[in-house]
Amino acid sequence: MLRLHGIVGRADDAELHQRLHALEHAGALERVTMEEADLGRRRIRLTSDKGTDCAISVDRAEDLSEGAVLLLEPGRAIVLRVGVAKAWRLRARDAGAALQLGWHAGNLHWRVRFDGDMLLVLLDGPLAEYRARLAALLDAGLVEDGGDG
Amino acid sequence: MSAVSTRPAARVGIGGPVGSGKTALVERLIPALMRRGVDLAVITNDLVTAEDAERVRRSGLIDPARVAAVEAGACPHTVIREDPTLNIEAAAALERQFPGVELILLESGGDNLASTFSRDLTDFWMFVIDVAGGDDIPRKRGPGVIRSDLLVVNKVDLAPYVGVDLPRMLAEARAVRGGRPVLTTNCRTGEGVDAIVQQLEREVLFRQ
Numbered sequence: 001m002l003r004l005h006g007i008v009g010r011a012d013d014a015e016l017h018q019r020l021h022a023l024e025h026a027g028a029l030e031r032v033t034m035e036e037a038d039l040g041r042r043r044i045r046l047t048s049d050k051g052t053d054c055a056i057s058v059d060r061a062e063d064l065s066e067g068a069v070l071l072l073e074p075g076r077a078i079v080l081r082v083g084v085a086k087a088w089r090l091r092a093r094d095a096g097a098a099l100q101l102g103w104h105a106g107n108l109h110w111r112v113r114f115d116g117d118m119l120l121v122l123l124d125g126p127l128a129e130y131r132a133r134l135a136a137l138l139d140a141g142l143v144e145d146g147g148d149g
Numbered sequence: 150m151s152a153v154s155t156r157p158a159a160r161v162g163i164g165g166p167v168g169s170g171k172t173a174l175v176e177r178l179i180p181a182l183m184r185r186g187v188d189l190a191v192i193t194n195d196l197v198t199a200e201d202a203e204r205v206r207r208s209g210l211i212d213p214a215r216v217a218a219v220e221a222g223a224c225p226h227t228v229i230r231e232d233p234t235l236n237i238e239a240a241a242a243l244e245r246q247f248p249g250v251e252l253i254l255l256e257s258g259g260d261n262l263a264s265t266f267s268r269d270l271t272d273f274w275m276f277v278i279d280v281a282g283g284d285d286i287p288r289k290r291g292p293g294v295i296r297s298d299l300l301v302v303n304k305v306d307l308a309p310y311v312g313v314d315l316p317r318m319l320a321e322a323r324a325v326r327g328g329r330p331v332l333t334t335n336c337r338t339g340e341g342v343d344a345i346v347q348q349l350e351r352e353v354l355f356r357q
């Protein structure tokens with residue numbers, strides 16, 4: 001178990017970017033991937049792409065997020081990747097339909113984002129299970145189903 | 150143990166339907182964790198009372214000052230998911246008062262199969278169901294059953310009395326959880342509690 005506490009830098013930081021690039025060439029860059037659904041955790045156990053068992057924590061004031069550098073040594077670095085949530089894209093036909101769609105999404109406690117006139121539902125499970133909840137609105141043509149592609 | 154390995158204190162949620170045995174599990178976990186030297190505190194959530202907190206304080210298992218109560222005032226899920234501020238503040242207060250604390254257990258008020266913990270509040274959460282609730286509960290695919298980091302099936306001692314096929318219940322629970330763990334307990338005897346402690350030691354306490 002490799003104990004890692006705190007974030008030492010960001011992978012997109014200009015100076016760090018070069019060092020990480022050099023380490024990657026030398027085969028000394030490891031990545032750990034956290035599922036999007038785990039975002040918010042401050043303690044998590046993850047195995048890197050090179051098989052290192054990492055016990056990761058950050059202080060409550062810090063966030064584990066995409067590109068966080070968790071270890072930076074002359075001959076080794078570990079960078080966090082965060083999986084991207086699939087999002088189901090929906091557009092309501094008119095204001096009345098939008099009110100209904102918003103009510104349902106809230107009532108179902110779905111995690112949502114907004115993109116212009118689209119509602120994005122972040123998927124924690126199979127799309128079919130989400131579709132089933134809105135079947136009435138979809139079948140009535142009140143909401144346009146933009147898929148999760 | 151160096152300070153760095155215990156900070157921040159792990160926050161572990163315990164949710165599940167009314168009466169499934171959440172407080173009974175807390176009462177089993179406290180001595181099991183203390184035996185291993187884990188510095189511990191507890192937060193209980195109830196509707197409009199501090200009933201479970203009082204029960205844990207009276208148990209004699211833990212310094213009563215280490216048990217905090219949050220009153221939701223509304224559906225229990227509101228304070229563990231929609232707006233967990235009250236619980237976050239209670240956890241921060243315990244951390245200030247007991248700087249060495251390594252683990253804070255947060256019991257949700259008894260709720261329904263849809264209740265889940267916000268990741269902003271907990272690093273790991275378990276969902277406690279019991280065999281007396283019926284062996285069809287996993288098939289009903291509630292978010293708590295499916296998404297929790299650990300599913301605990303409690304009251305296994307009652308299976309013969311309530312006509313529950315436990316092996317089938319467990320197989321169905323595993324089938325809907327995509328490989329995430331399912332453990333069984335009998336909180337009357339403490340059976341199965343060590344396996345939960347080991348899970349916590351590995352996943353959030355980083356002791357093994």
Ligand SMILES: Nc1nc2c(ncn2[C@@H]2O[C@H](COP(=O)(O)OP(=O)(O)OP(=O)(O)O)[C@@H](O)[C@H]2O)c(=O)[nH]1
Nearest residue numbers: 166167168169170171172173259303304335336337
């Ligand atoms: N037979 C048996 N009874 C149990 C077990 N665990 C808990 N109980 C009993 O189940 C009842 C409810 O237990 P609690 O621990 O209060 O349940 P809870 O989930 O905390 O309940 P709420 O907080 O009110 O939702 C109590 O009478 C316990 O003694 C078990 O493993 N076997």
Ligand SMILES: [Mg+2]
Nearest residue numbers: 171172201256
């Ligand atoms: Mg209780």
